[in-house]
Amino acid sequence: MKTDDISYFRPAIAAMSGYTPGEQPKVSNLIKLNTNENPYPPSPQVDEVLRQFAAGKLRLYPEPMADTLRDVIAALNGVSRENIIAGNGSDDILTIAVRSFCDAERPLACPDPTYSLYPALAEIQGAPCRRIALNDDFSLPEDLAAQAAGANLLLLARPNAPTGNLFPKEEIVRLCAAFDGMVLIDEAYVDFAADNCLDLAMNCPNVIVSRTMSKSYALAGARVGYAVSQSETIAGMMKVKDSYNLNMLTQRIAAAAFQDRAYLRQTVNRILATRARVAAELSRIGFAIIPSSTNFLFASPPDGDGGRYFELLRQNHIIVRYFPGARTGRYVRISIGSDADMDRVMAVTHQIYG
Amino acid sequence: MKTDDISYFRPAIAAMSGYTPGEQPKVSNLIKLNTNENPYPPSPQVDEVLRQFAAGKLRLYPEPMADTLRDVIAALNGVSRENIIAGNGSDDILTIAVRSFCDAERPLACPDPTYSLYPALAEIQGAPCRRIALNDDFSLPEDLAAQAAGANLLLLARPNAPTGNLFPKEEIVRLCAAFDGMVLIDEAYVDFAADNCLDLAMNCPNVIVSRTMSKSYALAGARVGYAVSQSETIAGMMKVKDSYNLNMLTQRIAAAAFQDRAYLRQTVNRILATRARVAAELSRIGFAIIPSSTNFLFASPPDGDGGRYFELLRQNHIIVRYFPGARTGRYVRISIGSDADMDRVMAVTHQIYG
Numbered sequence: 001m002k003t004d005d006i007s008y009f010r011p012a013i014a015a016m017s018g019y020t021p022g023e024q025p026k027v028s029n030l031i032k033l034n035t036n037e038n039p040y041p042p043s044p045q046v047d048e049v050l051r052q053f054a055a056g057k058l059r060l061y062p063e064p065m066a067d068t069l070r071d072v073i074a075a076l077n078g079v080s081r082e083n084i085i086a087g088n089g090s091d092d093i094l095t096i097a098v099r100s101f102c103d104a105e106r107p108l109a110c111p112d113p114t115y116s117l118y119p120a121l122a123e124i125q126g127a128p129c130r131r132i133a134l135n136d137d138f139s140l141p142e143d144l145a146a147q148a149a150g151a152n153l154l155l156l157a158r159p160n161a162p163t164g165n166l167f168p169k170e171e172i173v174r175l176c177a178a179f180d181g182m183v184l185i186d187e188a189y190v191d192f193a194a195d196n197c198l199d200l201a202m203n204c205p206n207v208i209v210s211r212t213m214s215k216s217y218a219l220a221g222a223r224v225g226y227a228v229s230q231s232e233t234i235a236g237m238m239k240v241k242d243s244y245n246l247n248m249l250t251q252r253i254a255a256a257a258f259q260d261r262a263y264l265r266q267t268v269n270r271i272l273a274t275r276a277r278v279a280a281e282l283s284r285i286g287f288a289i290i291p292s293s294t295n296f297l298f299a300s301p302p303d304g305d306g307g308r309y310f311e312l313l314r315q316n317h318i319i320v321r322y323f324p325g326a327r328t329g330r331y332v333r334i335s336i337g338s339d340a341d342m343d344r345v346m347a348v349t350h351q352i353y354g
Numbered sequence: 355m356k357t358d359d360i361s362y363f364r365p366a367i368a369a370m371s372g373y374t375p376g377e378q379p380k381v382s383n384l385i386k387l388n389t390n391e392n393p394y395p396p397s398p399q400v401d402e403v404l405r406q407f408a409a410g411k412l413r414l415y416p417e418p419m420a421d422t423l424r425d426v427i428a429a430l431n432g433v434s435r436e437n438i439i440a441g442n443g444s445d446d447i448l449t450i451a452v453r454s455f456c457d458a459e460r461p462l463a464c465p466d467p468t469y470s471l472y473p474a475l476a477e478i479q480g481a482p483c484r485r486i487a488l489n490d491d492f493s494l495p496e497d498l499a500a501q502a503a504g505a506n507l508l509l510l511a512r513p514n515a516p517t518g519n520l521f522p523k524e525e526i527v528r529l530c531a532a533f534d535g536m537v538l539i540d541e542a543y544v545d546f547a548a549d550n551c552l553d554l555a556m557n558c559p560n561v562i563v564s565r566t567m568s569k570s571y572a573l574a575g576a577r578v579g580y581a582v583s584q585s586e587t588i589a590g591m592m593k594v595k596d597s598y599n600l601n602m603l604t605q606r607i608a609a610a611a612f613q614d615r616a617y618l619r620q621t622v623n624r625i626l627a628t629r630a631r632v633a634a635e636l637s638r639i640g641f642a643i644i645p646s647s648t649n650f651l652f653a654s655p656p657d658g659d660g661g662r663y664f665e666l667l668r669q670n671h672i673i674v675r676y677f678p679g680a681r682t683g684r685y686v687r688i689s690i691g692s693d694a695d696m697d698r699v700m701a702v703t704h705q706i707y708g
Contacts, residue, residue, distance in 0.1 A: 008506055008536045008560065009590045013454050018593035032414075041410035050404055056395035058575035058607070060386075061568070088442055091596045100367050103480060104458075117597070124594055126457060152362055182362045206362065214415070221412035221602035236363045239372035240478055242445045243471070248575035249603050253412070 012126045031318045031344055033335040036161075036189075036296050038218035040267045040338075042253075043260035046219070049252050062248035065238065069246070072255045073226055079202060082231035085238060086254075088245045090188055090212035090225025094155070095121060096240045097184050097208065097227070101153040102127035109151035111140070113162060113328050115186065118155045136327070138163040138290055140171050145178035154179055157186040159193050159293040162323055162333040166193050166293035176204050184208040184227075191216035191268050192275075193293035201228045208233060215295055216268050217257050224254040271295050275336045281346055285353050290331075300330045302353050309352065316348045370477045385672045385698055387689040390515075390543075390650050392572035394624065394692075397617040399610035400573070407603065416602035419592070423600070426609045427580055433556060436585035439592060440608075442599045444542055444566035444579025448509070449475060450594045451538050451562065451581070455507040456481035463505035465494070467517060467682050469540065472509045490681070492517040492644055494525050499532035508533055511540040513547050513647040516677055516687040520547050520647035530558050538562040538581075545570035545622050546629075547647035555582045562587060569649055570622050571611050578608040625649050629690045635700055639707050644685075654685045656707050663706065670702045 007014050025032065063069075066086040074081050087093035098121040102108045107128040110118040122129035132147045134140065138160065141147065148154050156175075159166045176183050187209050190196045201209040208229040214220035224246065227237065246254075257264075279289050279297055286302035301309040310322035310332050321333040334345065361368050379386065417423075420440040428435050441447035452475040456462045462476040466485040476483035486501045488494065492514065495501065502508050510529075513520045530537050541563055544550045555563040562583040568574035578600065581591065600608075611618075633643050633651055640656035655663040664676035664686050675687040688699065 010457055038413045042412050047409040055401040058396050059392045059572035061574040101362055218413035220415040223601040247577040
């Protein structure tokens with residue numbers, strides 16, 4: 001019994017517009033630098049897994065806790081299986097965290113700007129979201145813990161997105177000690193950074209670190225992420241995840257790719273070299289660039305008009321990401337692609353601002 | 355700042371024990387008939403997809419809405435892309451539905467006994483769950499709509515699990531018309547049944563039908579399910595799902611398997627033949643069997659002691675599922691395996707009750 005003017009959706013869901021992921025255009029002659037994908041393929045071990053895999057095994061359910069994969073991840077991170085939860089991408093981990101720790105009485109807090117999924121997850125959960133403005137240079141405000149007080153979960157991308165900077169670790173240490181609630185440090189881009197917060201996740205009972213294999217491991221299409229925390233926290237999050245959240249092929253692909261450390265290091269180093277070269281060249285043209293600890297650059301063109309640069313790149317078949325807004329609108333976010341792709345970006349950029 | 359005796363988990367999460375999926379034993383000499391897996395491999399087209407797939411593509415994000423797959427599913431069901439949402443298994447679909455329609459003020463209702471995940475999903479969501487007892491023969495009580503009144507979402511497995519019976523469709527039609535809330539008809543096992551409720555999903559604004567490829571398509575390991583409903587309902591559920599909930603390989607595997615209708619029909623028919631044979635043989639020994647429209651039998655041994663039968667099968671390396679409880683404890687749930695596996699079940703069963 002429902003007439004067309006009645007919606008049974010929870011009011012929060014009916015009212016929200018929904019998170020919009022970065023465009024996945026189907027046109028093939030585009031240079032796609034809008035979702036921080038890796039320009040290089042995943043480890044050759046992934047291909048090996050696919051070649052060897054017997055499709056008949058798919059008739060069976062996968063390991064519900066992904067124990068084999070968790071053991072691989074745990075061993076290489078120097079922790080135990082009980083400290084790891086695997087997710088269908090780190091978005092799944094973030095969803096699980098918000099469902100575990102937030103509700104109408106338990107707000108989420110996050111910096112602004114940051115990964116735009118965070119407020120959307122709070123909205124779905126019916127939890128208030130407190131957005132705390134970063135300083136003008138996108139550094140953490142000194143009183144962040146005080147501003148976040150009363151929230152039950154603080155989501156902190158480190159390195160931050162879309163800005164690319166790495167909040168100093170000592171500030172994170174102080175923050176985790178001062179904040180009376182859970183802190184989830186989203187380390188999606190950490191393999192491109194100088195340090196990480198894994199030790200905090202293991203030593204502080206209120207800290208979770210999440211990781212993804214979408215960026216540095218070039219496995220965005222396989223959907224795999226994980227979180228590290230003390231075993232009590234992981235056990236609680238396990239209750240919230242879908243029973244079989246990670247499919248069998250992804251579990252095997254991820255385990256193989258994760259173990260190929262040499263390939264990871266080699267790919268990351270190539271991207272870091274390209275990043276350094278492009279950042280230097282953009283600076284020479286007069287771009288303001290936030291120091292990047294990621295596989296992208298948050299760069300403001302000489303005229304400070306991010307929207308115009310975004311459009312002109314698009315007219316030249318180069319897709320980057322633009323975040324409208326008083327502060328973010330001065331920038332575009334450019335994923336680091338192959339050297340050939342970045343040469344094309346630079347050629348077009350020289351034409352525009354030359 | 356957290357001492358070891360403080361938990362930041364939402365009280366509902368801290369209190370719950372968590373859903374326990376059916377055991378996935380690693381021992382190889384077991385006959386595994388406990389999670390309703392298909393004894394036959396998926397379509398040969400799945401193997402073909404894996405052989406052809408270029409691993410390098412995994413560096414890119416998958417289609418966020420799984421549009422290619424949705425088009426395949428829509429075409430073969432005679433509906434439009436806008437009527438389909440794809441999920442990481444139908445558990446993902448169920449989670450999305452509960453998050454869309456339930457909260458502290460919007461209870462869930464479901465029969466008892468039914469798929470034990472439903473109450474767990476309500477618990478995670480902080481929504482009350484009204485469990486409505488089925489009649490002694492596991493048929494629907496005539497006043498189900500009245501008993502469910504006040505709930506905002508009714509989850510109804512048809513065919514039901516773990517009982518295996520198919521509620522008459524005319525009762526479902528009446529129920530959907532009488533119930534003031536959404537009705538999600540979980541058709542996980544529908545390919546083993548005589549009819550389905552797809553037309554209700556398309557014609558009644560308060561009806562959603564969910565499906566899985568885990569059972570009839572033998573793709574439990576790939577994690578793929580979907581829901582069919584009117585486009586407004588699908589659009590709302592899309593806001594709740596994770597952005598990239600279905601990985602790239604699963605999207606391709608699912609599209610290939612879904613199109614191989616001849617293989618599906620052949621596999622289902624083999625299982626139906628085995629089911630008929632085993633049901634007849636168990637009946638001759640004195641088992642009470644709920645008429646099954648699924649790939650399992652809910653069967654009560656001659657002495658009415660399901661727990662004992664479960665244990666004796668286990669001692670003979672045959673794993674089935676036992677659901678303790680006043681009514682369900684008289685039965686065990688036996689997935690229909692290969693003919694060889696079922697021959698072994700029957701041999702052991704004859705020994706026990708012979």
